[in-house]
Amino acid sequence: MKILLAEDQAMIRTALAGLLRLESNYTVDEAVDGADAKQKLQENHYDILLTDIEMPHISGLELLQWAKQAQPHLLTVIITTFNRSGYIKRAVAAGVNGFLLKDAPIEVLVQSLQKIQTGQQVISNELLLQALDDQDPLTEKERKALRLAGEGMSTAAIAKALFIAEGTARNYLSEAISKLHASNRTEAARIAHQKGWL
Amino acid sequence: MKILLAEDQAMIRTALAGLLRLESNYTVDEAVDGADAKQKLQENHYDILLTDIEMPHISGLELLQWAKQAQPHLLTVIITTFNRSGYIKRAVAAGVNGFLLKDAPIEVLVQSLQKIQTGQQVISNELLLQALDDQDPLTEKERKALRLAGEGMSTAAIAKALFIAEGTARNYLSEAISKLHASNRTEAARIAHQKGWL
C-alpha cells in the first residue's frame, strides 16, 4: 500500500511520514506542495493521497479535484488545521474519502486510513455538525466583491473589476456586511474567509 | 534528559513527540497548551522546554517569559510556523536558547537540541536576517489603537477604550497606516500582526 503525503511544512511532514512508516506498513512518499504532489501522482501509482489544504502553488482542494477526476480509484484524505465549513463542503462535493483535523492524535489518523481502505467515508463529526448550520448566505456577486475587498481593493477598483457602478459594488458589500452580521467590509471578509466561503 | 513539548494541535504534537522519542534518547512529555505546560513545569523537573507560539490560554511567548524567570536553568526552544520578526525579538529578549521554524526537517530539530545542550544559542538564519531590517515603527499608542481596530472596533469605541478624543484615535490610526504603507486601518493591522508587532 503506497501513500503520498502532501504537506508544505517540513517538520510536520517528516514527523508525520516517519511515524506513519513506523505505526503502519504503508510505504510513504512525501510531496512538499500541491504541484509536487500532482507531478508524483502522474509518475507513480499510489493507493492513498493524504493532503493538507493550505499549501503554496496548488491548494489541497484543487489537488483533490484534479486527482479525483484523473484517478477515480485513488483514495483521498484531507488533514487540516482549518475547520471551515466551506472547505468540507467543497471537499465532499469532489468526492473526498476522508476529512480529518490535525487536532486529533496520530492513532486516529492510522485508524481512519484503515476504515477508508474498507470503503468507508470518514469525516470528523465536529466538522459535519458545523457544516450543517453554517449555510453560505452570499450571492455570487457579493462573494466576488467581498473577496476583492478582502484583498484591500477600494470600491472604485472593485466596481471596475466587476464591470458595475460604484454604487452597486458598495451595495453588494453592504449586503454582505448585513448578512454576515459584520460592521464593515473587512470584518465581513474575515468572517467569510474563516468559514471557507471565499 | 527530560523534554516538555507544548503544542496544541494533537496530531502534530503526538507525531513530533513520537519521533523525538525514537530519534533521540530524550524523555518527552506532552502539554496541550501554554497553561498545561506551566503546570507541568511546576510539578516536574525538565531540562528543555520546546514550545509552539500560537496556543490557546497562554501563548508560547508568555510561557517562555514566565519560565525563564522562574527556572533560569531551563533551556527553552521555540518552534513555530510564523516567521514574524516581532516574535523573534521578544523571544531573544526573554533569553530564548533556540528559535526554529517548522519549515525544517525533524533531523534539524534533533541536531539543534544537541547544540543547545552544549550552551549554544541556535536561531534560524532566515529569521535573524528578517529581524534585522524590520524595525517596528509604531508608538505604544498607535499600537494599541491599531490592535483594537484590527479586532473590528469603531473609531468611537477605540477612543473610549483609550480615553482619548475620536480625532486622536483616527490620527493614531492614520499614522500607523502611513508608517506601514497600508491603505486603510485593516490592512495596517494585518501587516503589523503579520510582523508580530501587535
Next chain:
DNA sequence: AATTACAGATGACAAATGTCACTGGTGTTA
C-alpha cells in the same frame, strides 16, 4: 539657552464607505 526631534493630543476638512429606497428581471407559489 536655543534648536531640534518626536510623541501626545485635537478639530476641521475631504474622501471613502455604508445604508436606503427604488427599478427591473426571473422563477416559484397560491
Next chain:
DNA sequence: TAACACCAGTGACATTTGTCATCTGTAATT
C-alpha cells in the same frame, strides 16, 4: 395570473474614515 421572493443594478444621502495643520510637553543635541 397575481402575488411573492429573489438577485442584479443604480444613485442620493448619512456616516465613518483618513489626512492635515496645529498646539503642547519632553528629552536630546548644539
